[in-house]
Amino acid sequence: MKWLAILLLALAAPAFADSNQPPAPLANVQLKDPAKEAQAQALMLTLRCVVCQGQSIADSNAEMAGDMRSLVRTRIAAGESSQSIRDWLIARYGDYVSYDPPLSATTAPLWIAPLALLAIGAWLARASFKRRRSS
Known part of the structure; x- marks a missing residue:
């Protein structure tokens, strides 16, 4: 009986993975400048979702991927380069976040x-x- 309860909790764990918080401000909203949005999209396609692991942050519906998309868009809108954003994310999450690890x-x-x-x-x-x- 104890094992059944543990199994049910393990199967239900993904349902509790996301919080009830609203999405990050720019998680699902494109930048007004098409050139900057294109730059953000290009970068987001090269970054792996740390929750889904098999999807880029551009394709993932995970809350963490939304936070990362918002971060990328916010920093690009502020004028930061794609490489510096990429370097920051790699420093924070490790080489795994990149689809092209060194x-x-x-x-x-x-x-x-x-x-x-x-x-x-x-x-x-x-x-x-x-x-x-x-x-």
Whole structure:
């Protein structure tokens, strides 16, 4: 019975992820200057939602992504460069927030894992074909 209660709480957790607060001021409102809005959109597409993880902040409906969109638009409207905003977000949330993390000791597994998996797959395929030829 105890496990059932824990399971139900775990399944209900996503329902409590967002607060009841109204969205951030510029979360869902475009900037009046089309050039600045285009700059903001371009930057938002390169930043990963830290809640959804599989979506950019431009595409995510998570409250955190809305806060990040508002922050990007506010800073771009104030004249800050996209690179300085990106650098600030990376300093705050880590390299993970970027869809293009730099190669470092922390991100090396992200870059090496696909190559290692391809090598392992090629080795397994080769071994399988060798066995079929010899039988």
